[in-house]
Amino acid sequence: MITINGIGFVENSITLDTDxxxxxxxxxxxxxxxxxxxxxxxxxGDGSTWSVV
Amino acid sequence: MTTQIKGxxxxxxxxxxxxSGSSTSTFGxxxxxxxxxxxxxxxxxxxxxxxxxxNAGVATKAIFNNVEFDTTSDFDTSLYRFTPSVxxxxxxNSSTYISxxxxxxxxxxxxxxxxxxxxxxxxxFNTSGTDYxxxxxxxxxxxxxxxxxxxxYVRQGSGASETITSTGALSWFTGHLVxxx
Numbered sequence: 089m090i091t092i093n094g095i096g097f098v099e100n101s102i103t104l105d106t107d108x109x110x111x112x113x114x115x116x117x118x119x120x121x122x123x124x125x126x127x128x129x130x131x132x133g134d135g136s137t138w139s140v141v
Numbered sequence: 142m143t144t145q146i147k148g149x150x151x152x153x154x155x156x157x158x159x160x161s162g163s164s165t166s167t168f169g170x171x172x173x174x175x176x177x178x179x180x181x182x183x184x185x186x187x188x189x190x191x192x193x194x195x196n197a198g199v200a201t202k203a204i205f206n207n208v209e210f211d212t213t214s215d216f217d218t219s220l221y222r223f224t225p226s227v228x229x230x231x232x233x234n235s236s237t238y239i240s241x242x243x244x245x246x247x248x249x250x251x252x253x254x255x256x257x258x259x260x261x262x263x264x265x266f267n268t269s270g271t272d273y274x275x276x277x278x279x280x281x282x283x284x285x286x287x288x289x290x291x292x293x294y295v296r297q298g299s300g301a302s303e304t305i306t307s308t309g310a311l312s313w314f315t316g317h318l319v320x321x322x
Contacts, residue, residue, distance in 0.1 A: 124147060124148035126150075127147075128147065130145065130147075132144040132146075
């Protein structure tokens, strides 16, 4: 879950517990470190980049 | 090809994996590599192109004033010593061919000297007649990756001066990192 609050912080969960597919030719960013939960798959499409910052 | 990162299961990467920064990557199991494993681990092969004079009864540092290769520029061809820049366990090997006959019964020894103080001996033997001996050593030693250094010393007890050959193929000193720490 991503939360954007009114004072400028963008937050995300530190555990990824839902499968996610980043489509081809798309970029995504997550504030790390994060943990991919057991049984969960994160798929990054061709030409795409997932950056954990 | 897509990349799949999975929790507690096999992840697949459609491209290269690049890490940055100084953090250590941790893998909970074996790393099975199909291609080559490329590292920057130190490895060197030093050899001589000049003679080393061995005065009788004196442990003398062997001259290795050239390198065949020195992957991390850790071998000093002026001081004839290896100061590895990565901490870990190193395999050292050396052979020094004495290019003159050594008196019957004379004792010859070779050693790796660590930090100028601690000797690790290789072959120690007595010659017979006009032998041209080539003492050798092979040993695994720890280095701290900063100040520890290693040299080769040879001692002969013939009672007269002898020389280590200037032929690099006959007198050499090699070493490489076996395991980093």
